[in-house]
Amino acid sequence: MSTTTQSNAAAKREAWGRLRKLPSGRWQVRYPGPDGTTYTARTDQDKPLTFLTKTDARTWLAGVQTKMARGLWEPPEEIAAKLEAELAVEQAQSLGFEEYSKRWLEMIRTEPNRSGKKRAVGTVRSYQGKVTGYLIPEFRNTPVREIDAARIKVMTDRLDQIPAPLNPNSKFNGITRPVLIVLMMILRQAARDGIIPAAPNVSVPRQESVRHDADHDAGEDVANPIQVEALYEAVPDQWAMAVLLAAWCQLRRGECLGLQRRDIEWHDDGSATCMCDVSSTPTPVATPT
Structure with a gap:
């Protein structure tokens, strides 16, 4: 074969x-x-690729042509984007609970809920208290993907041992349920973010009374007249009126504590009228003589 023929073959x-x-x-x-x-x-990372020899270049080019013939070829930028997405998922799946829960708190603080409304400051503060007070100390840097039903059971068993502040003898402490609710909210968001396949199948227990047991007599919740009088005599003078207002006028704690001296007008017959500016329709309240 002549030199010209060889050159033409190479060109083909x-x-x-x-x-x-x-x-x-x-x-x-x-x-x-x-x-x-x-x-x-x-490269697969969408970086420039060159070859040391012409043979290496031809081999790589033949591989690309084969992929195209089989319908397997993809543009370099698409391959790089897929690899980057896979890497992001891999990194997210190894994300520790503490870091993710802080991201979640920031999300609920700044983003609207499903109804399109921004969450109240008190709601966010309540969630934050559960996260920082109970959940982070429990899980710390445990990967989110490792928090399964068994691990959650360990947490709830531990929380159940905390005495109820209002009634140490109660079977329920009012802590476990709200903490578990917040945890499941975080894990459901982790599932939506692709960090875990799905949130663990954990049922949240129903709300139980913390103050009283099942056999409690509701009548014991209301002080009788003798007890009211005893309490009135026992409290300091500046709070004595609050006892009477709460017992006989049905005022709630916040309403009693919010009263000012100027809100009450005493009458010669021993009665009084309470007029509060905080109400759009002031209501006279009579006190006992």
């Missing part, structure tokens, strides 16, 4: 793509994609 082998020797001595590959765009060889 490279007719689909182009090989170019760079000033550095390495070889660059360019080829047409199925979309009509001319591509330059790049």
Whole structure:
């Protein structure tokens, strides 16, 4: 075969793509994609790719042509985007609970809920108290994906041992249930974020009374007249009126504590009228003589 024939054969082998020797001595590959765009060889991370020898360049080019023939070829930028997404998921799946729960708190503080309304400051503060007071000390840097039903059971058993502040003898402490609710909110969001496949199948117990047991007599909740009188005599003078207002006028604690001297007008017959500016419709309240 003559030299001219050999050159023509080489040109045919490279007719689909182009090989170019760079000033550095390495070889660059360019080829047409199925979309009509001319591509330059790049790595899976979408970085420039060159070859030490012409043979290496031709081998790589042949591999690209084979992928196209089989319908397996993808643009370099799409491959890089997929790898980046996979890496992000992998990193997210190894995310510790403490870091993720703080992200969750920031999300609920700044983003609206499903109804499109911003959460109240008190609601966010309540959630934050559960997270920082109970959940982070419990899980710390445990990967979110490792928090399963069994691990949650360990937490709830531990929380159940905390005495109820209002009634140490109660079977329920009013702590376990709200903490568990917040934890499940976090884990359901983690599932939506793709960090875990799904939130653990954990049922939240129903609300139970903390103050009283099941056999408690509701009548014991109300002080009788003798007890009211005893309490009135026992408290300091500046609070004595609050006892009478709460017992006989049905005022709630906040209403009693919010009263000012100027709100009450005493009458000669021993009665009094209470007029509070905080109400749009002031209501006279008579006190006993």
